[in-house]
Amino acid sequence: MPLRWFARRRPQIDESLWQSTLTQYPLAGHLSTSELGQLRNLCSEFLHRKTISGARGFEINEQVRITIAFQACLPVLKLGLAGYDDFVEIIVYPSQFRVPRRIVDEDGLVHESVEDLSGEAMDGGPIVLSWPDVQADDTNVTIHEFVHKLDLADGEADGIPALSGPRRRRWRENLHTAYEHFCDALDAIEAAIPPDVDPETEHADPWFGRLPLDPYAAVDPAEFFAVCGEAFFVTPHRLAQAYPAWYRELSEFFGQDPRNR
Ligand SMILES: [Zn+2]
Numbered sequence: 001m002p003l004r005w006f007a008r009r010r011p012q013i014d015e016s017l018w019q020s021t022l023t024q025y026p027l028a029g030h031l032s033t034s035e036l037g038q039l040r041n042l043c044s045e046f047l048h049r050k051t052i053s054g055a056r057g058f059e060i061n062e063q064v065r066i067t068i069a070f071q072a073c074l075p076v077l078k079l080g081l082a083g084y085d086d087f088v089e090i091i092v093y094p095s096q097f098r099v100p101r102r103i104v105d106e107d108g109l110v111h112e113s114v115e116d117l118s119g120e121a122m123d124g125g126p127i128v129l130s131w132p133d134v135q136a137d138d139t140n141v142t143i144h145e146f147v148h149k150l151d152l153a154d155g156e157a158d159g160i161p162a163l164s165g166p167r168r169r170r171w172r173e174n175l176h177t178a179y180e181h182f183c184d185a186l187d188a189i190e191a192a193i194p195p196d197v198d199p200e201t202e203h204a205d206p207w208f209g210r211l212p213l214d215p216y217a218a219v220d221p222a223e224f225f226a227v228c229g230e231a232f233f234v235t236p237h238r239l240a241q242a243y244p245a246w247y248r249e250l251s252e253f254f255g256q257d258p259r260n261r
Pocket of ligand 1: 223
C-alpha cells in the first residue's frame, strides 16, 4: 500500500454508536441517506481534527465523542469545517461550570460575579460544554455554541457570519427585523406578567412559553443568532412560523430545511 493511502484514512465511526446517536437525537431526519453518509464522514474528519477532553474527572468515551461530533457537524454539513478552524479543543464538564465575570459599568465601577454556564464558545479558544446540557432534548447547547463559532468566523460576535456583499446586507436586515420583533414581544410578555408572579421563577413559565424562542435570545444579536441556530434544528416549525423570512435566510445559509423531517 502506498503511504498516502494510510495518511488519508480516518478512523471510522462505530456503526452501532452512530445509529443509536441518530435515534437518541432525532435532529437529522430531514437528511437523505447520502447526506447522512456525508455527515458521518464529516464527523470522522471533525474527530480527527479536534481534541475532546474531560474536565473535573469527566470521562470521554466514544459515545460522548460521537454525540458531540454529530451535533457540531450537523449545522455545517453543507458549509464544511472551515468555520471551526480557529480552535482545536472541546472541553466537557460533568455538570454546569462556574465562570467568574468582571464587568466595568458606565461609571467605572467594577462588578464581579460568578455565573453557572451550560456552554461557552471562547473567541479564538475552546468550546466548553456541560454534558447533562449536551444531552437535553428540548434545547441544544452544542449547536448553540458551535453557531457562535460560525458567527465569530469573520472576527466579530454580531450575529452575522462570514458573508459579503448584498447577501450580508440582506442577512443583517432579516436578523435585525426578527431580533427587534422578538425584543418587543418579550417586553409585552414581561408587562403582562401579574405583579404577584415572580418573573425569575418557574411560575412565570406560562407567560414566557408563549414566545417562539427562549427569552435569552433577546440578550443581543449574537445570542439571537445562536438561539435561532439551535431552534432551527430543534423546533424548526415554531421558528419558521414566527419569523418566515429569517427562517429562509438561515435555511439558505445552512443549506438545509429541518421542517422536512
Ligand atoms: Zn450563547
